[in-house]
Amino acid sequence: MVDSLGTGLFLPYALLYFLDTTRVPLSTIGLALSAAAALALPCSAVFGQLVDRVGARRSVVLANLAQAAGFLGYLQAGSATRIVAFGFLVTAGQNLFWTANGVLITQVSDAADRVRWFSLLRVVRNLGTGVGALLASAAAMGSAHACGRAVVAANAASFLVAAAVLARWRPREPPAAAAPAPARGPGRGGYREVLADRRFTALNAATVLFAHCLLALPLLLAVYVTRSLGRPAWVAGALLAGNTALIVALQTPLTEAMRPYRDTRLLRLAALFLAASSALLWAAPAGSTGWTTLSLVAALACYTAGEIICCPVLTDLVATLAPPELRGRYFALNQVCWSLAAVLAPSVLTRLLTAGTAGLWITLLITAGAASVLAAGIDAGSGELAEPPPAGAAPDPSRR
The missing domain is CATH 1.20.1250.20 (MFS general substrate transporter like domains)
Structure with missing residues (x-):
């Protein structure tokens, strides 16, 4: 909710902020932001390995810190090169967040309740983004330059708060719903298995x-x-x-x-x-x-x-x-x-x-x-998509 509030503050006025605070033309600003997104795209492959090795919660904290650093950098982004550099931090942080966040929810929720938690996350993020957009609209009634910098600073602060909250949070593992999967042999795993x-x-x-x-x-x-x-x-x-x-x-x-x-x-x-x-x-x-x-x-x-x-x-x-x-x-x-x-x-x-x-x-x-x-x-292929029931339990006939 906290970082969504900050995102809602900034997104509606992102282009206007750079136009008001830099001498970079609009077309170049758009190109710089697109370049930042393109540079961050391949990082997701590395992020997958990072989440599997260091854990989802730590990765979400790192994602929020990266986005906070990017928005703090936007306060000094006076050139297209800096917009690309700090935009890369923001976009890479977003990609890491969405990679790790799904894993985190999967780890701390029961399989039967997982869709409910993913849905609740969407509600919270939509609510936070909407409230942030309303606050940004109210702020825009003042000085464009001063309000723009205040919005960017508030967005950076929101990511720092979110990182601090998650760093102190210790999730409780859900009760196991099924027998543990058999251990994999040596050499198994990695992106080759994912792509297969x-x-x-x-x-x-x-x-x-x-x-x-x-x-x-x-x-x-x-x-x-x-x-x-x-x-x-x-x-x-x-x-x-x-x-x-x-x-x-x-x-x-x-x-x-x-x-x-x-x-x-x-x-x-x-x-x-x-x-x-x-x-x-x-x-x-x-x-x-x-x-x-x-x-x-x-x-x-x-x-x-x-x-x-x-x-x-x-x-x-x-x-x-x-x-x-x-x-x-x-x-x-x-x-x-x-x-x-x-x-x-x-x-x-x-x-x-x-x-x-x-x-x-x-x-x-x-x-x-x-x-x-x-x-x-x-649905094609062997096996059911639904996660297996506990040992000895009958299959759920209601999931149709």
């Missing part, structure tokens, strides 16, 4: 496709609503605010309702909702009409339902497929998929929108369909 896992490969491919579908709305909604539909910009802002509010309100109860169903079946349902969202946005008529408003609201509802379903389930599947001693590497490679989509989606989606709205929405419909097919492929 066909179901995990299918999951990663599905993750890239789901990520593109999920990034479409926040990236394109404002441009699509104003340029293609002729509605004011506040409409897009209201829709995105509604998305955050719905996640905070509905993530937990919907996660409880999802518990009897298999993860892969839920992913196919999420793909259907995301496809419906794209179809409704494509069908929305231009102009200020009741049908336009209805289409936008319905599209937002479908998008939010797909997001609520697929995000915790995708993370839970990584934890389910990963052997305990390789969890860091599994989460690291899955994080690469999210990061890769974040790098590719802005370019791919904006090019599609520039070429014409029909091509954009058709592509997203195909993407959602392909994600559904890949989700079905995760």
Whole structure:
């Protein structure tokens, strides 16, 4: 919650901060931040090994410290080179956080409650980011230069507080739910074994496709609503605010309702909702009409339902497929998929929108369909995806 609050403070005004506090032009700022993200992307492979060796909690602490150092550096980022350097620290810290955080939750929660905890994490982070954005909006009413530096300093402080809290926290291990796995022979393990896992490969491919579908709305909604539909910009802002509010309100109860169903079946349902969202946005008529408003609201509802379903389930599947001693590497490679989509989606989606709205929405419909097919492929192979019950217990017939 603490670091999400800081992130919400900074993200809405990141570009404005560098424009107000440096002489670097906007196009160069964007290029510098993209370069920082690209440089940090390969680090995830090393982060997986780090998490497996030093532990998830220590890795999360290190991730928060790296991000704090990056934001403190932003206070002195007067050139494009410094923006790249400190942006690398921030982005690498984010990648390490998401690699280690999933492992940490997996270690301290029961398998039956894991999706609930991943869902709760999304609620807390959305709430923190939303409150931070509101505070940043209030701060922006003052001097742009002074407020920008105050927001960056507050963000750095939030990561330091989060690191201090985690450094003092000693998690209690959950009770074992199954017999321990047999020891691996010498030479087993490592990224070679991770890459040989066909179901995990299918999951990663599905993750890239789901990520593109999920990034479409926040990236394109404002441009699509104003340029293609002729509605004011506040409409897009209201829709995105509604998305955050719905996640905070509905993530937990919907996660409880999802518990009897298999993860892969839920992913196919999420793909259907995301496809419906794209179809409704494509069908929305231009102009200020009741049908336009209805289409936008319905599209937002479908998008939010797909997001609520697929995000915790995708993370839970990584934890389910990963052997305990390789969890860091599994989460690291899955994080690469999210990061890769974040790098590719802005370019791919904006090019599609520039070429014409029909091509954009058709592509997203195909993407959602392909994600559904890949989700079905995760079930292929031997063995059940669900973690085994305790010795002597009957299989759970309710998970369908």
